[in-house]
Amino acid sequence: MNGASERDHGYARYKLDGCRCYRCGFAVSQYNAARERAIAYGTWAPYVDAETVRQHLRNLQACGAGLRSVAAASGVDRKRLQAILTGRPERRTGPQERVRPALATAVLAVEPTLEVLGAATVINAVGTHRRLQALVYAGWPQHHLAAALGWTDVNFSALLRRQQVTVRTARAVRDLYDQRWKSDPREHGVDAQAYSRARNHARRLNWQPVGAWDDDTIDEAGAEPYTGSETPVWLAAVEDALELEADGFTRQQAADRLGIQRSTLDTWMSRYRNRPAQAATEQEATA
Ligand SMILES: [Zn+2]
Structure with a gap:
């Protein structure tokens, strides 16, 4: 595939x-x-x-x-x-x-979740990758995870490069993740060396930890990992409003959509437009 x-x-x-x-x-x-x-x-x-x-x-x-x-x-x-x-x-x-x-x-109310989809259905691999990468980040060696899933090490690396997986695979990885993410690998037969090798490997490749995702975002292809430097509420609202306006909504409609007062949005908009150039550059650099 x-x-x-x-x-x-x-x-x-x-x-x-x-x-x-x-x-x-x-x-x-x-x-x-x-x-x-x-x-x-x-x-x-x-x-x-x-x-x-x-x-x-x-x-x-x-x-x-x-x-x-x-x-x-x-x-x-x-x-x-x-x-x-x-x-x-x-x-x-x-x-x-x-x-x-x-x-x-x-x-x-029925959404096409892993429970509802047929096992052979092919879906994007993003949630599967994030779960495996987060487990490696937590110190679970890839070899250990592959064995737990009944795969060879080669299959495991190939999976991390594939864009798509079957629902069957996605379910197996999700179940493994749900079992392991809270446990310390060293208490489950992983020796200290393999543990730190796994952690270093994940950090070197810029993989994201468990805490970067929640249940709503981990399978969402466009979701950004939470890195601890949250965008301020007002700035997030302004960015959303600008997007809505670009899609043809009026300022009032944008405010209604976002559930904020029109006057509040106006204030935030002018703060956004008047923010120092320095801050704007910083914002873009971290975006
Ligand atoms: Zn499309």
Whole structure:
């Protein structure tokens, strides 16, 4: 498997390959908007349009998720999902037109996580790499990790160079990570020399420690590691607002999106524009 993904741009490519192109971003924002709408309707409408749910089921299928696992994750019977997708030919009914809001929100809440995806589905390797690298950073030798996964050392190094992995591999690495990240390798049969060799190796290659990630960011292709020098809240907000404005939002809409007062955003904007050139250069250098 080489680096290039064969998926069409859209929801699946955004979620599984980390593509952030316009089409992928648009597909995901459509999905997010539909989900929010379904949740909002759920508070008063008896039924919602089934099309949103149907589209999401197709998206999940494009990600390699079977109806069976979507049924398990959503708590909605598989036959009911099938009726939304294709109708019931034996009853000569077409795809269902409306669904209960509770069903819609349950299905729309299902994301293409490692639990839901088929084991053979190919996804981007970023979370797998980060987990293995963080374990080496913590002093687990690569040889030890390879053995724990049932791989040869050669397979292990090859995996670290590959852009994509199967869900099966990603799950195995995640489970290993969840078991090991809190433990001290020296208490689990790793000798002091191998321990410091692993740590030095990771530092030399600029790998990131466990603390650089949390559960929400570790699989996110575009996520930046947390390095302890956090961007101030006001600066992060200004950067987000500038991005929204570049996408055609007004200043007011940007403020609403970010959940801050328009006047506060205006103040932060002028602080941003008036900041000393020195600070601006520093900011860019660390960005
Ligand atoms: Zn794309």
